[in-house]
Amino acid sequence: MIENNYFLENEDLKQHFESLINWDEIVDAFEQGFLDKKEYEKTGKEEFSLAPGSKEEAIEFYRSVLESAGEIAGKEVAPYAQKMDAEGLIYKNGKVTFPKEMINAVNQVKEAGILPYSIGRKHGGLGLPCSVQAMLMEIFSRADGSMAIALGCMNLAETIERFGTEEMIETYVPKMAAGELCGSMALTEPNYGSDLPNLQTKAIKGEDGIWRITGAKRFITHGCGFEDKPSIILTLARTGSPTSGARGLSFFIVKSEDVEIAGIEKKMGLHCSPTCEVVYENTPGILIGEEGYGLVKYSMAMMNGARLSIAGQAMGIGAAAYFEAKKYADEREQFGKKIRNIPAVRKMLDLMDREVLAMRSILQEASRSIDLYHWKSERLKEHGVEDREIKKDETIKKWEKLANLFTPLSKYYITEQANKIAFDALQIHGGAGYTYDYDISRIYRDVRITNIYEGTTQLQVVAAIGGIVTGLGAKGVLRQYLDEEMNSFSASPELKENRTKLEESHEIYLSLGNGENKDEVSFELVESATRVIIGVTLERSLNKLQGDAKGERANLVRAYNLDSLALLEYNKIRIQNKRTAVLA
Template identity: 65%
Template sequence: MISNNYFSDNEDLKDHFDSLTDWKEIVDSYEENFADYALYQKTSQEELAYAPGNYEDAIEFYRSTLEAGGDIAGKDVSQVAKQMDEVGLKYKDGKVTFPKEMIDVINKIKSAGLLPYGIHRHYGGIGLPSVVQSMLSESVSRADGGLAITLGCMNLAETVERFGTEEMIHEFVPKMAAGELCGAMALTEPNYGSDLPNLQTKAVKGEDGVWRITGTKRFITHACGFDTMPSIILTLARTGSTTSGARGLSFFLVHSKDIFVASIEKKMGLHCSPTCEVVFENSPGILIGDEGKGLVKYSMAMMNQARLNIAAQAMGIATAAYFEGRKYATERVQFGKTIDQIPAVKKMLDRMEREIAGMRCILYEASRSVDLYRWKEERGRMNGIPEKEIRKDETFKRWEKLASLLTPLSKYYITELANVVASDALQIHGGSGYTEDYDVARIYRDVRITNIYEGTTQLQVVACIGSIVAGMTETGIFREYIKDEMSKFKVSDELKELWSQLETIVSEFAEISGTLREELAFEVVESAARLLVSLLLERSVPRAKVERRAARKTIAQDYVLDSSAILVSNLTKIKGKKKSLATV
């Protein structure tokens, strides 16, 4: 793979950092008047030593973290990704062995102080807003998607931070920050994949007050831990009756020493990411939060962040595909010229660049929406403010609702387009791309899971459609958000027309009922995503540095043109299906 700093060599990513991101609103939200800096001045609390004391320090800290992460990703991880993939994982008697190359680069990341990027600095983490976490995850995923998942699992402390007791937080989260514990999510069962309300793993509270869990979970990433590092497994189990549905499920923390890893999956890609089948047999568990809220509150909160992480992972893999495809095209000579000069290939490269720019816009907008509500909740908890008081805040409620839409929307959109970009990259390589001699083959295999796990595209559509239809009403929050963002720059006539097309699509769809409504939901969600990304690309043009504006304007114009064709097609499908149904 290309050896370089995967942050500094990516002009579009740097655009987002240097000029497209409103750092004041992000820093205001995350740092809350630089409260950690002020606390450090009073207490000299070691964990807060690097807390920034002003905007300039905060932005410089974020930049230096991304540059350090990009350097290790592009010069270390990327250079052993092929070897890691070829060696893969070994399983024997419940134990999983990892490639030495993977252990070495994880230790390098740990030594650089970058491992706990998603953990709050109060508990020994780095302390990064969601936007910066997504940028870092993208860079690492570009080097190797499987290793990025490992780092994500090591940062899987959010649920404990948000919903655990103080005792639980202080027992487990600092150990994760120190690289002493990994994390895993145990939701799926062999007979219940996405059908979580009907899962059967059972938790029973004994006379000694200890909950004990029995059942089997499947597709559990890093339930085995990593190398010598055990995992804490965040487990969804039934505490109510078998007919109590979602309300009968609770959330538990289970140590990996108390479960048995029965096997690991032999997968098409991500060969260094252990996907485990896990057996619980009277395994002791610690209840997280309130009984009966495991799915409706805690699992959903955890899955929303996980979906954003997968969107960032797919973003990184797609970026790798584009860079590798472009490199090959500028070096491969056919018919007396490099193939990037052949119009058909140039068209593919231009489309890949355009789609990646759009994907990056929606990823960081979804991350922004998380930043603008989540930290208010976490800071409030640290300061002893009751949750119900925090939830009265109108700004909090607005961004929480938008995050609940933008997170699944970005997960669907980015993972689907990442598969297209990887396919195009392989096509540019021709027959060579179908061999394992080139990294694009591994990239193509690795990206394929992203629109499946943490909720398939079809489930993301289900998660989005209600918020889009309700959000497009006269007082709807999605309409309000779009209009507000459009008011911040001079909108092109083409984007105005696209907005009008979306309004018509949603209006036509709202009149549909029954199974046809479910059948056509994708067309509505795709249309909303294309409108949103078109808006974000146009919004980026006046914000960009002068020398980058012309390039961004061209990308935005071409993207809006593509989107218009897609929305016209979707409207035609919806009207046609309605007409066919009416004549039956």
């Protein structure tokens, strides 16, 4: 693996931070007038000691976290990723043993003070906006996907922070922030993967008032905890009748020491990430929130965050594949020249380069939408604003709708492109890449799960299609977003034509009526919309750059939108062909 600071020596990532992110709006939404700093000055509470008191302090604080993460990821984790992968996990008698290098890596993150990156400051966390959290997930995932997942699980406190009682929050969240507890999501069952409304693990409330859970969960990441740290397993279980569907499901806190870890999966990749089978036998659970809202409210909120985290993970692994391929092409000689100078190889590298830009663009736009909707709302609640007042805010309403669209779009697009980049990166390595001598074989295996777990690409399309169809309506939020953004700069002819093709595809799609005819071409419309949204964000970014940086990026952006031009025409033809077949 390339060993350097994965923040400071990643030019596009650094460029996003320094020039492309609108920190005025992010800091304004997230820091809410720097009330945390004022609380520290008033009370001296240590948990608020790092809270910024100005926009400049906030940006500097975020930068320092990213620089520290980049140093640890690139120089302390990446050199051991291949060894960790080869050693893997050991399961014996219900216990999972981790490689010492992975334990050391997590401990270094903890000692650097950046472990609780998504946990609120008042509970001992760093309290970082999503725009920064996404960068952290990318940085750590580039070094090793398994280690990044472990860090993500140790930050799974948000659901308890949002929906738990004060007693729950005080019992568990500070311990997670201190790295004393891990977190885990237990939704999937052996016979029910994405079909969550029909899962059958049951919870029964006894006469003593204690809920007891019986059943089994499969594919549960870190259900075993991490090293000597137990997990708080956030468990979805049925409290209604076996046929009560989504409304019969509730959400519980379960301690890992109260369940049996029946085994861990032997997987194609992510060899240091424990994927557990968890067995519940009259296991005590603590109800989170209201009975019957486990799936429709609490699990869905948790999954949306998890999906963006997986988008960030795929972003990092995809970037790793690109950088490793570029390095190999710069060093490997064939036919008397570096293989980067072979046109076929250069073409592959150029495509990777612009796709990495596109992936990071949609990831940051999705993160922006969450900061301007979710985190703004949560921060207002923290400081006493009533929920009904927050819901009246038209700006928050707008960004909520966009967040609900951009989250599945980013998860679909980034994970699919990361897989393609890893595929081509291994191809550039040739036969050597197929061996374990190079990291690309591990990267290729690790990235494959990203477009499967936390909702397959096909499910992301289902999640996004409604937002696109209604969003492109006459008063739809996506139409308004595209209009506002494109009016803020001088759009290229390619981008304008792509927008037109999207509108035409949308009209043809609407004419298909309901049912399977639409379903069969939903992906085409989702892909077209995603390419236009990315094209808009990429061209918008050019306004914020100067000199050579702008010129280099402009070439990549134009190439991306030209590629989109052909793809949107193809998708339009596919949708039109479906309409022709329906009318025949």
